[in-house]
Amino acid sequence: MPEEGLAWSAKNQLLSYEEMLRLVTILAGLGIDKVRLTGGEPFVRKDLVYFMRELKAIKGIKQLSITTNGTAPVETIAQMKALGIHAVNLSLDSLNPERFARITRRNEFDKVWSYFEELMNQGLRTKINAVVMEEHNLEDILPMVALTEKHSVSVRFIEEMPFNGGSKGYQKIKWNYEKILHHILNKHPQALRLDDHSSSTSYNYKVPGYAGSFGVIPAYSRAICATCDRIRITPKGELKTCLYQNGGFSFRDYMRAGATDKDLQAKFREHFGRRAKNGFEAEQNKEQSASFESMATIGG
Template sequence: MLFDNHGRQLNYLRLAVTDRCNLRCFYCMPEEGLNFNKKSQILTYEEMERLIHILADLGISKIRITGGEPFVRKGLIPFMEKVSGIEKIDRLSITTNGTGPLDKIKNLKAMGIHSVNLSLDCLDKARFHKITRRDEYDQVMTYYRALLDAGINTKINAVVMQEHNLEDILPMCNLTHTDHVSVRFIEEMPFNGGSKGYKPIEWNHNKILAHIQSAYPDLEKLTDETNSTSLNYKIPSAQGSIGIIPAYTRTICGSCDRIRLTPKGELKTCLYQNGGFSFRDFMRNGATDKEVEQQFKKLFAQRAKDGFEAEKQKSSAANSFESMATIGG
């Protein structure tokens, strides 16, 4: 087992395979997009597979594929099939915006995908278009239903934004009455790629919970899994569950078991960390597997205690509004 310098076991890798996305959600990036990485700047699938094998030997057993939007990168399914076959990887999951091809769902099912997180911030077509700047609502809802029909463990990730989707909170909770789905509400974070400024949020996890309880006063608290990012609840007799993720207030940092590799191969031991060590350059300059392993151990031994400490360590020149797509959601 692998532990950081604060005694927390690390066993979960969030691996971003691309920074590109076919949506333009305003809380993630500007309408014109980002200065996306060139193909030569991002890790190859072979480089990612090599890093996964090394991390698996260090105790990483859970992997979530993220982006950008993972399915915009060609060859994703064959890569995931290889990862799913690595003996020490127990859980392979993916986060997607649901605009990808429906026929890939059968591949996810066949490889034994543990869960699919579907990014969906509202249940209204006009609001969806305003938030994402794209007309893909019908496709995303079709994708959602296809995931449920396939019997895949499905979670909806909804970013709560005061000016845009508060009216969707209760309708999204209502999905859990009939659907075996976990609807998770996420506090808005400052990683918007400079598309807008940022101020401390009003709708934190406490206010989101109070709003849900106003409609469901008998909301039940569930027992959260160890290292869970969400505080989980259930409407009595509902098929699914409700989660609230305090991503901005960061009350979950004390049990964090996650690390991130960006599309460029930079290791982030915290979401709020500035920059990160480039394993892409390290490997391309000839580092052996043993040297890569030792570098991981060195970086894990220097991990910030929580997101606030990591944020304080940022240089004054750091971009406070880095896009989530470049970090790896």
């Protein structure tokens, strides 16, 4: 997180649950069948379990997943299991409490670790998302892989991306997915490449005999753009067909101006039809002066 913090948005700038449910219902009619809630931290919203239940009830939605930072009460895990949540992604960039506190500016590692342990106890399908940052957590890469020996967890190492809200000058990364993978395979040369599904955003591996797996996500290198089939709607209702694009069409404003469901459906089709072919094209289309927006405002 930026040391100076973030400017918080007024409540009326954010989509309501009713507005989100309306958009997902329209998207389900267009063939979208998987939904993931991300943050920030989704559980800071009141009545999130109610909202998840309503999402699950939408015709055509087959999978509902969530990304969390693990600071929610552990009781939410049993609630998600009862709802039939497909998977939980846990954002965790370090297994060392001091490094964790420096990265997150929260001294809550024990709380997050307890959340992870309860996910394992409850048997929820779990992934750990770890952003590899040269200045902060290289020492955590191999311990994260070791975590997969006893735990049925998928650890995903993500290349650092330039979404820092302009809070620092961004340089090209040294620890790209190839270097991360080389570092791991030096320790575990016996690791086997897994068969990834056609739209996977990660290259996945498993150490023989280990309960879990690990993978690398080339988020900065963008080597997975050709098969990416994801879209994102920000908390303020902006549609992003690529993380690297500048801004996005405001479905919040369009809805609040009186757009019908047919209008919304047509607008989605319009934007899907001119999606950038990859992240490099999307970045080239950005305004020259535009800095990258913080991931905390886009949705992690």
